[in-house]
Amino acid sequence: MNEALDFASFDSNFEKSRYVLVGVPYDGTSSFRLGSSKGPQEIRRASYCFEPYLLEHDISLEELSLHDFGDIDISNDHDELRDRLTETVQDIVSQERFPIVVGGEHSLSPIVVSTLKEKYEGLDVLILDAHLDFRDRYEGMEYSHATVTRRVSEIVGPESTVVWGVRSMAKKTSEVEKPDFITCDELQEGGNKVEEVLQNIDKPIYLSIDMDVIDPSYSPGVGNPEPFGIRPQKIKELIDQISSHLVGVDIVETCPKYDSSNITSNLASRFIYEIIGSREDDLK
């Protein structure tokens, strides 16, 4: 790979940074459209599209201490991914730094959750995903993009796992104990269930954004596009509502090969701006 480009404004050293971005160029279990391993690179490139100053938050990324760790060095082996990513995330969170993990495919999330669970008592995990991904195994694999919610719920408990934006699930999930989920339509309309969840948040939250939660017209470059999705503005609103509780995020499944005009990598990159801006705004 070429000399890696850092995410825009992520030019401080690791020691003094509050936010550390790490790329995970892994798509070892992708089953439909491969190529999310190129996501981190394109999302970094897209980050130069935006002004560092965030109008709504009156925050400039240039004034913050942000570090880009680069991509972790991995092959397509999931055990290797688990070891390297665990070690890296442990380093990041050991001194209250905020990890921003950029995929790559979704199977990285349980690894990060497992590490954060050691650090943050009572961690809740909010997964934004078109797919419930609650299979126990997929294509024989325990750790797959299609088993993410199942693995996460085993780590933090089903009561601490919520999936928002769901509009696709395997039939058999109706036969097993499910984590709480909010469908795409419920989320779009904002009804009581959404408000109830938001009002009752009092715990640290890990947020996982699968870019396929958004409608494919706004986010075409993903491994498994699913119609009838959410508008990006809805995700921005959610980020702003929960940002003060966040202790880490991942943004996964951007697949540059299928991403017309870099629409998806631009959006993923802008979500990173928004997460930082909104958190810093709350900390003022």
Ligand SMILES: [Mn+2]
């Ligand atoms: Mn998905």
